[in-house]
Amino acid sequence: MSPTPASPRTARAVNDRLALRLLQEEGPLTARRLTRLTGLSRPTVADLVERLQGAGLVRVVGESGTERRGPNARLYGIVADRAHLAALDVRLRGVTVTVTDLLGAPLARATAPVGGDTDPDRAADRAAALLERAVREAGATRLHTVCLGAPGLIDPATGAPRDAAGLPAWHRRLVAALRARVPAAVLVENETNLAAVAELREGAARDRGTFVLLWLGHGVGAAVVLDGALRRGASGGAGEIGFLPVPGTGRLPSATDCSGGLHALVGSAAVRALAAEHGIEAAGDGGGGGGGGDGGGEPAGARAVRAALEHLAARGAAAGAADAFLDALAGRVALGAAAVGAVLDPGCVVLGGELGHAGGAALAARVEERLAALSPLRTEVRASALGGAAVLRGALLTARDTAQDALFGSPPVP
Structure with a gap:
């Protein structure tokens, strides 16, 4: 059976999306450069440029010195302030916010601690107020989409963090607070999944369509990317590798305790103790305490890895101990990587x-x-x-x- 020809409307949508992507x-x-890059005819490009200008998505932003003066010299660009975006990295005891235009140019950034012992509603309101303040400072009058990255399971039905031992209650309250106070779509995603998206698009996995990211921070997690697509699992819990039973812990995890x-x-905390x-x-460590220094900022485990690498580079008296520590740590990480590899065979971790990031x-x-x-x-x-910046990115x-799909039109289904 021969394929059904695309309708004129579908063809226009495909062409518009291609031009906007370029x-x-x-x-x-x-317009001349668009014609070359798209392979479309000059009249078709002229029509789509006029159409995108009429929709408020594209405008003339200058002239090219390499073209003749006149209509062919006009430079067309996406209207970056057509919509504004916000991203939040929500940690156990703090929040970082960034606000950008539609193309991702940064307009404002803010970070604030949110104490783990405060009232959940007050803590959520404080985090929501941080976003509102950043939006005002950015002059973002067209906030379209907000994406929040948080630890733990995200319920695929509600798009909100699920109850989990060890995670503060204000994380769950924050989603409701944002949706009540912010005139924008609010998306929620697991922090490790977002880190994998950033590594896939702009980081260490740009040349890999299939890989697993092992998140090693205050806690541990994994994100699975297969054939270029993030895989979340039936309940949103793909990659909860902290619960993986492994030798060396002395006991098994439970449904509520990893x-x-x-x-x-x-x-x-375990890496710090191993060090x-x-x-x-x-x-920055005082030498004592099981979890001190892990409430915010760079985790103590990461600082220990940096210290060990510095000892190795200096080739001093501590180099032998640093070498042994890094070998022991590598053996522990390899246990988790081996379990993931045996099931998924991703080819890259x-x-x-x-x-x-600190271990490099x-x-x-x-x-x-x-x-x-x-x-x-x-x-x-x-x-x-x-590193840790991957969540926000x-x-x-x-x-x-999400915003561009809504404004530019979702890519047509083949």
Whole structure:
């Protein structure tokens, strides 16, 4: 059966979407340049430019010095203030917000601590007020989409964080507070999934359509990307690798407690304790306490990894202890990577989060070596290119995609 020809309306939608994508990726373009890049006829390009201008999506932003003066010299660009976006990185005890235009140019950024011992409603209101303040400072009068990245399970039915032990109640209240106070669409996504989106689009996995990101920060998680698509699982819980039963913890995890799973080996507090066993002290640590220093900022585990790498580079008395610590840590991370690899065979694992970023290529190489001894499946291990910043970047990319689909029109189904 021969394919059904596209209707004129579908053809126009495809052409408009193509032109908008090129204007987004290449910057302002002349009609002549659009004609070359799209392969469309000059009259078709003239029609679509007029159509996009009429819709308020494209405007003349200048003239090209390489073209003849006149209509062919006009530079057309996307109307960046047609919509504004906001992204939030919600951690256990704090929030970071960024506000941008439709093309992602930053307009405002703010960070504030939100104490874990405060009233949940007050804490949620404080976080929502931070966003409102950033929006005002940015002059963002057309807020279209807000994307929030948070730890834990996101209920696919409600789009809100689910109840989970160890996560503050204000996380769940924040979603309702934002939806009540902000005149925009509010999206919620697991932080590790957003980090994987950022690494796929702009980071360590730009050349990989299939990979797993192991998030190593205050806690531990994973995100699964197969054939370029993020896979969330039936209940939104794909990648909850902190609950993975592994040897070396002394007990099994439970449905409400991951302290007997992989989290007990590679969570920040565990990495800090492992470093202390090898005589490695993280910068800023007082040398005592199980979880001190992990309430905000860079996790103590990441600081310990940085300290170990500095000892190795200096080749001083502590270099041997640092080498042993990094080997032990690589063995622990390889346990989680081997379990993921045995099920998914992704071919590539990215060590994300602050700890993965701090360890860099040195830690990734050690994990890859240990992984090769554990599994017959060849798996490349890479260090994150974005670290903890990946969550906010992934949230912004998700907000931008959503807004552009709404304003430009979703890509037609083949």
